[in-house]
Amino acid sequence: MTTMNSAMSFRPMAIADLDVIVALEREIYPQPWSEGIFVDELSRDDRVYLVAERGGEVLGFAGLMLVDEDAHVTTLAVRPQERERGLGTALMLALVETGLERGSRNLTLEVRASNKGAQRLYEKFGMSVVGVRKHYYRDDDAVIMWATDIDHADYAARLIDIAADVEEAS
Numbered sequence: 001m002t003t004m005n006s007a008m009s010f011r012p013m014a015i016a017d018l019d020v021i022v023a024l025e026r027e028i029y030p031q032p033w034s035e036g037i038f039v040d041e042l043s044r045d046d047r048v049y050l051v052a053e054r055g056g057e058v059l060g061f062a063g064l065m066l067v068d069e070d071a072h073v074t075t076l077a078v079r080p081q082e083r084e085r086g087l088g089t090a091l092m093l094a095l096v097e098t099g100l101e102r103g104s105r106n107l108t109l110e111v112r113a114s115n116k117g118a119q120r121l122y123e124k125f126g127m128s129v130v131g132v133r134k135h136y137y138r139d140d141d142a143v144i145m146w147a148t149d150i151d152h153a154d155y156a157a158r159l160i161d162i163a164a165d166v167e168e169a170s
Contacts, residue, residue, distance in 0.1 A: 008087070010094050013042060013049035013061060020058045021051070028077050031138055041074070048098050052078075052091055062091040064099055071099030071150075073109035076118070086169035088121055093162055096125060096150065105151045110142035119143060126150070126158055 060078035136142030
């Protein structure tokens with residue numbers, strides 16, 4: 001379990017979390033995942049889903065799909081009232097660390113073209129835009145972002161800096 005500070009912790013997502021997760025998903029996303037999608041995702045060995053909580057309250061969650069040497073971020077969500085406090089960065093850091101532990105060398109994701117805040121977060125992790133998927137979302141395009149060689153020493157130094165920033169913010 002990764003700890004952001006004494007009050008915040010991360011743990012694997014469980015089926016018992018899905019009522020809260022699905023409600024948060026509906027609050028945040030115009031095209032939310034269903035409970036069934038989460039059940040399917042949680043049943044797979046090549047997926048990792050984490051929950052951020054404080055005092056038993058779910059504040060956010062994130063997911064990762066592992067394919068060969070690639071770690072694909074499938075979702076990252078933070079309660080609106082908890083944004084701008086470093087939680088998204090901490091969740092992303094936990095995902096990247098998990099990917100590295102599982103042998104990933106590259107990091108990828110799709111993000112709404114209109115979601116500039118999320119794109120800035122991913123840029124912190126060395127991700128760059130490599131393409132666009134037109135109409136990926138019903139109402140928006142997706143920007144495809146990648147970071148390669150995340151298993152190298154220079155990327156490890158980046159993660160140390162990001163972790164220090166998260167600790168400083170908490």
